[in-house]
Amino acid sequence: MESTDKTIIAPAYEEDVLIEELGYDDHFHDHHHGDKYQSNFVTTYIFSQDHKMIAKQFLITGMFWALIGGLMSLVFRLQLGFPEESMAWLKPVLGKWISISEAGVGTLAPEFYYALVTMHGTIIVFFVLTAGLSGTFSNLLIPLQVGARDMASPFLNMLSYWFFFLAGVIMFLSLFLSTGPFSGGWTAYPPLSALPQASSGSGAGMTLWTISLVFFVVSVLLGGVNYITTVLNLRTKGMTMWRLPLTIWAFFVTAILGLLSFPVLFSGFLLLIFDRELGTSFYLNEIFVGGQALEYAGGSPVLYQHLFWFLGHPEVYIIILPAMGIVSEVLSVHARKPIFGYKAMVYSILAIGFLSFIVWAHHMFMSGVNPFISNFFVIFTLIIAVPSAVKVFNWISTLYGGNIRFNAASLFGIGFVSMFISGGLTGIFLGNSAIDIVMHDTYFVVAHFHIVMGVAAMFGMFAGIYHWYPKMFGRFMNDTLGRIHFWGTIIGAYAIFWPMHYLGMAGVPRRYYSFDSFETFRHFGTMNQFITIAAIIVFALQVLFVINFFYSIWYGKKQKTRNPWGATTLEWTTPIRPGHGNWEGKIPTVQRWAYDYGKDGKEFIPQILPPQEGESEEVH
Amino acid sequence: MMDVAVNKEMKGRNKIHPQKFALYAALASIMMMFAAFTSALVVRRAAGNWLEFRLPDIFFYSTAVILLSSVTMQASYYYFKKGNAALYRTLLVITTVLGISFIYLQYQGWTAMYDIGLPLSGGPVSGSFIYLISGAHAAHVLGGIAVLVVALLHAYILPYKATPRRKLRFEMSLIYWHFVDFLWVYLLTFFVLQS
Numbered sequence: 001m002e003s004t005d006k007t008i009i010a011p012a013y014e015e016d017v018l019i020e021e022l023g024y025d026d027h028f029h030d031h032h033h034g035d036k037y038q039s040n041f042v043t044t045y046i047f048s049q050d051h052k053m054i055a056k057q058f059l060i061t062g063m064f065w066a067l068i069g070g071l072m073s074l075v076f077r078l079q080l081g082f083p084e085e086s087m088a089w090l091k092p093v094l095g096k097w098i099s100i101s102e103a104g105v106g107t108l109a110p111e112f113y114y115a116l117v118t119m120h121g122t123i124i125v126f127f128v129l130t131a132g133l134s135g136t137f138s139n140l141l142i143p144l145q146v147g148a149r150d151m152a153s154p155f156l157n158m159l160s161y162w163f164f165f166l167a168g169v170i171m172f173l174s175l176f177l178s179t180g181p182f183s184g185g186w187t188a189y190p191p192l193s194a195l196p197q198a199s200s201g202s203g204a205g206m207t208l209w210t211i212s213l214v215f216f217v218v219s220v221l222l223g224g225v226n227y228i229t230t231v232l233n234l235r236t237k238g239m240t241m242w243r244l245p246l247t248i249w250a251f252f253v254t255a256i257l258g259l260l261s262f263p264v265l266f267s268g269f270l271l272l273i274f275d276r277e278l279g280t281s282f283y284l285n286e287i288f289v290g291g292q293a294l295e296y297a298g299g300s301p302v303l304y305q306h307l308f309w310f311l312g313h314p315e316v317y318i319i320i321l322p323a324m325g326i327v328s329e330v331l332s333v334h335a336r337k338p339i340f341g342y343k344a345m346v347y348s349i350l351a352i353g354f355l356s357f358i359v360w361a362h363h364m365f366m367s368g369v370n371p372f373i374s375n376f377f378v379i380f381t382l383i384i385a386v387p388s389a390v391k392v393f394n395w396i397s398t399l400y401g402g403n404i405r406f407n408a409a410s411l412f413g414i415g416f417v418s419m420f421i422s423g424g425l426t427g428i429f430l431g432n433s434a435i436d437i438v439m440h441d442t443y444f445v446v447a448h449f450h451i452v453m454g455v456a457a458m459f460g461m462f463a464g465i466y467h468w469y470p471k472m473f474g475r476f477m478n479d480t481l482g483r484i485h486f487w488g489t490i491i492g493a494y495a496i497f498w499p500m501h502y503l504g505m506a507g508v509p510r511r512y513y514s515f516d517s518f519e520t521f522r523h524f525g526t527m528n529q530f531i532t533i534a535a536i537i538v539f540a541l542q543v544l545f546v547i548n549f550f551y552s553i554w555y556g557k558k559q560k561t562r563n564p565w566g567a568t569t570l571e572w573t574t575p576i577r578p579g580h581g582n583w584e585g586k587i588p589t590v591q592r593w594a595y596d597y598g599k600d601g602k603e604f605i606p607q608i609l610p611p612q613e614g615e616s617e618e619v620h
Numbered sequence: 621m622m623d624v625a626v627n628k629e630m631k632g633r634n635k636i637h638p639q640k641f642a643l644y645a646a647l648a649s650i651m652m653m654f655a656a657f658t659s660a661l662v663v664r665r666a667a668g669n670w671l672e673f674r675l676p677d678i679f680f681y682s683t684a685v686i687l688l689s690s691v692t693m694q695a696s697y698y699y700f701k702k703g704n705a706a707l708y709r710t711l712l713v714i715t716t717v718l719g720i721s722f723i724y725l726q727y728q729g730w731t732a733m734y735d736i737g738l739p740l741s742g743g744p745v746s747g748s749f750i751y752l753i754s755g756a757h758a759a760h761v762l763g764g765i766a767v768l769v770v771a772l773l774h775a776y777i778l779p780y781k782a783t784p785r786r787k788l789r790f791e792m793s794l795i796y797w798h799f800v801d802f803l804w805v806y807l808l809t810f811f812v813l814q815s
Contacts, residue, residue, distance in 0.1 A: 152638040225645045233638040259649045267656035270756065279741030280748040282664070298669050298745045303660055310656065 015562060015573045016585075018608050023586025024237045028149065047162075049154035050580040054161050055140035056472055059465070061161075061168060062132020063546060069123035070539050072116045079108050081532025083514055097180070110513045111200050114183035117511060118201070119175070121186030122209070124454065126216055127171070129319040131164045133461050134258075137322055138227045138251040140468060144571035145245050147236025147588055149581045152229035156222045163219035167212045174208035182209040185511070187308055190283035190301045194275045197289055206276070210269055217262045217269075224262075227255035236570075238590035242346075243607070245569050245594040246339060249346050250325025253353040254318050260357070261314040268307030275299070302367050309360035316453050317356040320420075321349060323460020324391060327413045330463045331395055333567045334410035335402030336603060338595035341394040348387035355384050365433040366440050374433040381431035388424055392417060408482025412463035415490045416456050422494075423452025426501065441511070444504025447497045455493045462486075465549070470564055474577045475556030481548045485541055492538035499527050568606045569594050643792050647799050650760065654803060657753045658810050664745065665814065671744035672815050675808075676732035679754075682725035683808055686761075689718035690801040697794050701787070705780035712775050715797070716768045719761060726758050750811065757804055764800045767793045 048054060075094070078087065088106030091098045097112035139157065143150050151157045174181040183201030184192030188209065196203040231244075231252045244252075271282040275296075283304045284296035332339040339345060361369055361377040395417045404410060426448040430436050439445060462485075469477050508521050515521040563572040570590070574582050588608045596605040600616055664670070696711035730751060734740075738747030771793050774786065 152642055156642075221646070221649055225642045225649070228645050229638050229642040233636070233641055259645060260652050263649050263653035264656040267653050267660065271660065271752065274741075274748070274752060280752070281741070281745050282660075282748065282752075295742060300664055300667050303664055303667075306663055307656055307660060 013606065013609055015588075015606075015608070019573065019583065019586055019588045022589050022591070022608070022610065023583075024589050025586045026149070028581055028583075028585070028587075047158060049150070049158045051139045051143050051151050051154065051157060052472070052578065052580075052582075054157055055136050057161050058131055058135035058139060058164070059472075061165060062128050062136060063549070065123050065127040065168065066132065066542070067546065069120050069128060070542060072120040072123070074535060074539055075108070076113055076116045076120070077532040077535045079113055079513065081529045083516065111183055112180055113513045114185075114199075114511070115180045115201050115205070118183050118185055119171075119181050122182075122213075123171070125186060125315070125319070126213065127164075127168060129454070129457050129461075130220065130258075130315070131216070133457060134251065134254050134318060134322045135161070135164065135223060136461075137247070137326060137464050137468075138223065138255065140472065141247050141571065142227055142230050142251055143234070144471070144574065144578075144582060145248050145569050145594075146231060146234060146239055147570050147590065148230060148234035149583075149587070151226045152234060153226055157226050160219050160222035160226065163215050163222065167215035167219060170208050170212040170215065174205050174212070177204050177208070179203055179205060181205040187305075187312070188272075189308075190272065190275065190299075190304050191287060194272055194283050194304075195287070195289065195294070196276060210273060210276075214266065214269060217266045220258050220262050224255040224259040227251055228259065231255075236587050236589055242343075243590055243593045245325075246328040246342070246345055246349075247322075247325040249349055250321045250328075253349050254321045257314040257318050257321070257353055257356060261311040261318075264307055265311035268304055268311070271307070272304065302364070302369075305364050305367055306360070309363045310357075312363060313360040314353075314356045316449075317352055319453055319457045320460075321352070323416060323457045323464075324349070324420075326460045326464040326467075327395065327416045328398075329569075330409050330413040330467045331398050331417075332595055332597065333467070333565050334405045334407065334413070335399050336405075336566075336597050337398055337402045338597050338599075339394065340397035341390070342593070342595060344390050345394055348390045351387040352384060355380055355387075359384065362431055362433070362436070365436045371433065378431060378433050382428065384431075385424070385428055388420075392421055392424075406483075407466070407479050408477070408486055409463050409466035411483060411486040412459045412466065415486060416459040416463060418490070419451055419456040419459055419493070423448055423450075423456060427452060439504060441509055442504035443500040443508050443510055446510045447500035447504060450500075451493070451497050455497070459490075462489075462545070467565070468571075469549075469552065469556075470559040470576075471571055473553050473556070474559050475552055476559065476564075477548050477552040477556055481544060485545045485548070488541040489538055492534050492541065495534035496531050496538065499531055503527065563606070566604050568592075568596055568604050570607055573606065573608055637788055639788065640792060640795070643795060647796075650799075651803070654753070654756070654807065657749075657756065658807070661749045661753070661810075661814065664749070671746045673736070673738060673744075673746065675750070675811055675815065676729050676736070678725055678729040678732050679808060679811075682722050682729060683804065685718055685725060686722045686801050686804055689715050689722065690798055692718065693794055693797050697790055700790055701782060703782065708780075709775045712768070712772055716765065716772060719765045719768060719797075723758055723761060723765070726754060729754070753807060757800070757807055760803070761800050764797050767796055 043049070044053065048057070075090070078085070086105040087098050087108050088100055088104060090108075091100065091106055094108075094112070097109045098106045099109060100106045139151075142148075171181075179200045181201055182188065182193070182205040183199055184206070188206070192198045192202055193206055196206070231248060235244075271280075274280040275283050279295070281296040281299040283301050284294070284299040285301070287294045287296055328339050328345060359377055359381045361373065362381045365374055365377075399414070426444065430439055430445060430448055466477055466479075466482055469475070503524055506521070506524070508515070508524060515524070559576050562574070562576055565572070570588055573588050575584060590607045591610040592605065592607055594607055596607075597603065599605060692711045693715045696708050696715060699705075699707040699711065733747060733750065737743065738750075740748055740751045771790065774789070778786075
């Protein structure tokens with residue numbers, strides 16, 4: 001296997017000369033006034049309008065939330081794995097949520113357990129895997145890879161980050177309420193979310209949760225409008241849609257999904273806010289709380305589920321598509337081969353995007369939906385397996401016979417494919433309503449979506465971070481630590497989630513605080529301990545990653561050449577530390593598609609290099 | 621010859637101004653929000669226990685007002701391009717006044733609903749839906765009025781000049797105003813067809 005240090009045999013070319021010769025002059029540099037983006041400290045690091053800085057802001061905020069969300073999962077895993085052990089040592093952190101008995105044994109408050117589960121889901125799904133993943137890489141790569149100075153509207157792009165930041169601040173504040181954060185599950189089904197008196201977290205906790213997510217929706221929409229407009233309108237000369245790298249295709253479809261599905265969630269929230277604050281009965285029917293009949297009548301909680309999952313299902317593709325795009329690019333670059341079936345990849349992204357809008361009710365097989373209507377959703381759900389399988393086949397074919405460089409980036413890319421296969425297969429089980437009726441709300445479901453959506457998307461994110469780290473900071477992350485991070489995480493992640501399939505098949509329900517009163521589940525105690533220990537080890541490895549990340553910003557190996565991976569795409573033609581505006585002089589023009597690896601005996605041919613004499617036809 | 625070559629090169633790129641395109645994308649997003657509201661109404665109605673009622677007439681008057689405002693806005697744009705500054709300004713003022721009248725009439729419509737025993741809360745949910753949906757629409761019209769106020773400031777403070785930049789701004793205001801108009805017509809048709 002090739003080591004990363006091997007010198008790349010590349011066609012002789014000089015980026016600056018090529019760009020000067022063939023580039024497109026948009027009069028970026030005015031000799032009298034300098035470039036059009038002048039900046040000081042505040043506009044560079046805080047209220048930056050540079051897409052690259054906004055990407056870093058999204059990434060670092062996302063990492064902060066990933067650590068918080070991860071720590072929460074450790075606390076509830078401790079409860080599940082070691083229900084008998086004293087948690088008194090957590091008292092200094094969790095305060096009143098740990099009650100200490102006379103014998104000195106500390107127990108986690110059940111309502112706080114539910115709050116932790118709810119916050120873990122909300123934070124990881126929205127703040128980490130939506131904003132942290134698509135926010136980071138769409139911002140970083142769209143202008144760089146399509147050959148644009150910045151986004152269509154840098155100002156709205158900045159607002160997009162700050163709305164996300166604000167959403168985070170509000171959610172963070174809700175953690176410190178005396179009644180606790182919202183605790184009715186990340187899906188926030190009514191009546192727990194609609195009645196302030198329903199549970200301790202349903203009052204102020206839910207109010208802050210709703211405000212936070214409304215700001216988050218605004219952030220996603222501002223970002224999405226920008227991404228779509230930039231991809232369609234600001235591509236450089238020669239960059240046709242069929243020459244776009246797959247990353248851009250994935251971000252583009254992701255943004256469309258977000259733009260069409262998040263407003264529906266917003267509608268659902270608005271109805272919820274009306275029920276909570278103005279006393280309407282959209283979601284609430286005759287309800288008794290504490291023996292008292294409430295004044296609501298005629299509402300339907302299933303209506304909320306429809307609105308929520310109309311967003312909720314596209315949302316899982318909003319999470320996984322960017323990871324798919326990143327992995328396609330990373331695998332192709334590090335296997336030194338063109339991506340297999342480029343057009344099939346694009347069509348399958350489009351197919352997945354379309355199908356994701358007509359399968360939402362497969363989350364609602366148990367909500368009393370007519371079984372004949374369920375059939376419709378079962379069929380479309382299972383059809384999603386087809387484009388997904390096409391993608392998996394193409395990734396494996398790309399790797400097959402490749403001259404693979406095994407570094408942290410490509411390993412995480414390969415790990416993504418492994419996770420996506422494992423998690424995707426259980427999706428076929430759950431997509432059948434007949435099986436789902438038995439499996440729903442068990443650990444089988446937890447295992448399925450953590451592997452296919454949580455771990456897989458995280459792996460895509462890690463692949464992207466290791467691969468584009470030089471582009472962000474002009475330095476490399478330590479690859480040995482990266483490989484330790486990879487092997488520990490993939491083994492650990494399977495150790496956590498594989499056993500959960502068995503728990504689920506045995507009927508162990510998710511979201512339960514304790515299984516003490518179930519004789520049937522008693523013998524799973526050791527399995528739960530095993531899962532908890534694996535989770536602690538995996539979390540420790542993520543801390544290692546965070547240390548590696550921040551250490552490398554200042555002390556990592558310096559990037560010496562512009563194109564360290566020997567990639568074809570435009571982002572590697574900029575100066576090593578590109579300023580705002582990305583290219584100093586002209587904008588490069590594009591002469592070929594993004595995957596000319598190993599063509600005519602050349603290891604790679606960058607997109608800016610015009611067709612050479614005697615070069616074979618462009619086929620893809 | 622040179623010009624032709626450049627134009628040919630630029631063809632297929634920037635056919636539409638990026639900001640205008642971004643506006644269309646945002647409108648698609650707003651449209652999805654209202655599609656969700658109206659679908660929610662359909663789903664809820666299908667579940668039964670639904671009170672039918674006749675929409676107060678005042679909502680039809682407000683429809684006429686907002687339709688008229690679209691016409692005056694379009695006329696204002698026409699005279700802006702023609703170079704008739706006086707008519708351009710006057711028609712813009714009329715549009716704004718019509719826009720504010722629309723909001724006032726909607727408010728009258730809500731009070732009329734309250735008077736016939738359809739309060740926002742505590743009454744039948746079919747009434748709550750009308751408040752919610754027309755209220756969300758009114759919020760978007762208020763946004764449109766804010767846009768019109770900015771357009772008015774441009775019209776009266778800046779010297780009249782049809783620069784490409786100002787033309788683009790005007791066109792974007794125009795598109796948005798037509799959009800809230802169209803949106804209300806859709807919503808009203810929907811309400812009428814549903815009852």
